[in-house]
Amino acid sequence: MLTQIPILSLLIWLPLIGGFLVLFGPGDKLLVWSQRISIFVSILILLLSGLLLYMFNGASGEMELSEVAQWIPSLNINYSLGVDGIAVPLIVLTGFINLLVIIGAIGSIKFRRAQYFSATLVLTGLMNGVFAAQDAILFYVFWEAMLIPMFLMIGVWGGPNRIYATIKFFLFTFFGSIFMLVALIYMGSSIGSFNIADMQKMPLSLLEQTWIFVAFVAAFAVKIPMVPVHTWLPDAHVEAPTGGSVILAAIMLKMGGYGFLRFALPITPDAASEYAWLLIAFSLVAIAYIGFVALAQQDMKKLIAYSSIAHMGFVTLGTFIIFNLASVDISSMALQGAMIQMISHGLISGALFFSIGVLYDRVHSRNIADYGGVINSMPIFGALMMLFVLANAGLPGTSGFIGEFFVILASFQTDWRIALVAATTLILGAAYSLWLYKRVIFGKPLNDTIERLEDINSREKVILFSLAILILALGIFPQPLIEIMQPSLEVLLELTDSKIVEVAVGGAH
């Protein structure tokens, strides 16, 4: 009976309907009701994603809980949903982060709060759609539509330079994805189906694969973001309101990684393996160079933004290193590392942005220089932030350690130099994270304001403690997560075998 619930549709449409209900129902005039509806809907989403976890079997690695309905028959575009072990953790993460963002907004958003709730809920629905879509065009619709609420979120509730940041964010992302759309249409019209599974099976020549791969990289590298196209992220993060930064860092960046796994690797395996060296190189630049850039930041949010880029470097490294690995076991470990890194970074960067939000709501500054000695007035907060910062630095026992460790371990099997560069994150990550912590939290109180800060209230406690528990839980006991995704990653690895049909070479050699 339980299997008859269209759970994926519910996960998409419930927040969407909830968002519009808040906007056009009580709105800002009846803020209490908007608040109640938003929290109710968010709890429902979280419960539903828990139910999804329960309903999901995952042993086969195939798509489950599929829902298919005709959408545009003349183009053979369907409303087709389904999840595998790669998507499920991300959907659960989305549901979880959504609730925290809604709770966080109650304290920190001062104007047009109902609209903020509504934007968050709509965004959540669309993001669930991205992870659940099994039709390429449906995926693209969610993927692009998602930009609109985020654009409004940064633009309305953001910092002083928000308009520059939000337009840059929108244009960068759109720039990448429009070429992906062309590639998707190209593939879709040549096989007459926009089903992602059909695209994964379609034969493509190396030339076609190369161009399609370029389009995919343009879309996903901007989103994740990889090095030459990462510049929108620091701007967007700095200007976005706390909740916007959290959603950006925790979920939106993961879509780049998800896209690589769902589209780039299985559809264009030969091109991916041909150009893996380039993407590995950019990943290493992200890890090492951006680590140094983070070290030099004066703005807390910017520092975390750069650290995000460096951490996402591990996701791309883990994804593309598989082409240099001979053994399936190690390849699958690299992919596991990439996936765990995505989930873990979602939690850690979310937690760090919430922490900065806590400070910002009190002091109204993001400059590191305006802080110092916060521990004296906010001991509980100081302790929690300690955990987040250490997790960001990749301390064993936190979730931040496992992903990086897996990826570094896998890259050792290809070239020790790659592993060496990747391992610099252990030093750089520790350096910028701990130095940030030292400057902000330790020492004598900088001034009266800092001395008289109030420690976190119960709402903030809920947010930060729940994140802390998950970070520790995942760090100590990652096995359930690995079990969920392992079969799907193995299926994915099979799909990355060469697609080019071997032409029998005649003549004598």
Added chain:
Amino acid sequence: MDINLVAVASQALNQVSHDFWPIMPELFLLTAASIVLILDVFSTDLDRKLTYNLSQFILLVTGIMIVFQFPSSQDFLYHRHFIHDPLSATLKISMVVLTGIALMFARPYILQRRILRGEYYLLHLFALLGMMLLVSGSSLLSLYLGLELMSLCLYALVAMNRREKLSAEAAVKYFVMGAIASGFILYGISFVYGVTGKIHVADIAAFLNDNEASLTLRFALVFIVTGLAFKFGAVPFQMWVPDVYHGAPTSTTVFLASAPKVAAFGLAIRILVFGFAGALIDWQSLLIILAVLSMVVGNLVALAQTNIKRLLAYSAIAHIGYFLLGFIAGNTQGYTASLFYILTYAITSLGGFGCLIYMAKGQQEVSQIDDLKGLGQRNPWAGLLVSFLFLSMAGLPPFVGFWAKLEVIKAVLNVDGLIWLALVAAFMSIIGLFYYLKVVKVIFFDKAENDTRIRAERSLRLGLGITSISVIALGLFPSQLLEFCKQAFQYI
């Protein structure tokens, strides 16, 4: 003797179709509009409410008639000057609906200005009559006749606000440019007649089937395509578009940007596809140049605009570029895509220009982009609806503009060797996005100068509501409209 004469006469008459049913909507529209014109002269109603209501009623009846006589086959009637097929009926229904919505926007606008005349509504009806004849024309003569009837009414509509300097300039410009365009088309037609000796598009197609397209015929084709490009406003024949869109009364611009584009599509289909399908290679290469130039110039110049009407005008030029992509594909799928594109664009631009009327305060016009400041704050609903329209023009899902863009890109991707065209279209739409975002930014992020709520007339709210809600509804469920466009081309 007498009996013999009667027999001859009746035989002759038999060749003429007695059946007036297919042309009934046009006949009704003509008669009814003429009657209302007379009524209007004797009417003492200062608000011209009666004329407006009657005009809307006429549109309704015409629309219903077209729906009821929706053809299931392709018939050439009245000495084969008139074609009655699903395509013409599809286009007619769309144009009637678009004209109706345009009138909703026009009503409050002309009420507040000194251009309140009954003719204003009736000129819309006569222009519609021209367009309906145009899309049903199956000989070069009837096509030209329809085109001229439409154009004359449009010239008059643009010139309505004759006290306004800008308006007068626009009217002269539009008239001169329009006349040149018509001249080009006529010149081309005369060459075609000279070479083939035929006037019916079907005969020309048959001629081209048997003979190679001679140099003279191709020469004629260049003139016809040029004339069409003038009418569409494709680069490099776009100079009049921004000036006319800017100078004309906003309510006229609303109309100009919608139904006549659909009619021009009909003209292009009838001449190029029905007549010159045999010379596809020739006009295809011309259209490629027009499309690329329109997309590039339209989008780039729109970036620099601060006047919202001019911005929308340049965006219209860019949209014509995308629209032409479907034509370039040169197959049914492509024409379907083009029709879908032009229909959705017409709806969107109705709303886009309509929102300027919605925002206008009394006599004061909305001209700068900055005049839209804080719309989201003053009227969150209206702000949201207007941004739907602009985001749809940018081609973002889940709005209908996305499907239009998808369709045309798909159409060119299916033609070998035109992938680059799809990439150009994709790239230019990024630039397009920037200026549409600028408008959305002004609506939502900039502070309003005054906080008063906008109080607009019911017909304006209705018009804006219909356009923007259909933009999102068609975006979520594009299938029906796609099928509607597809069935129009079942006889090509």
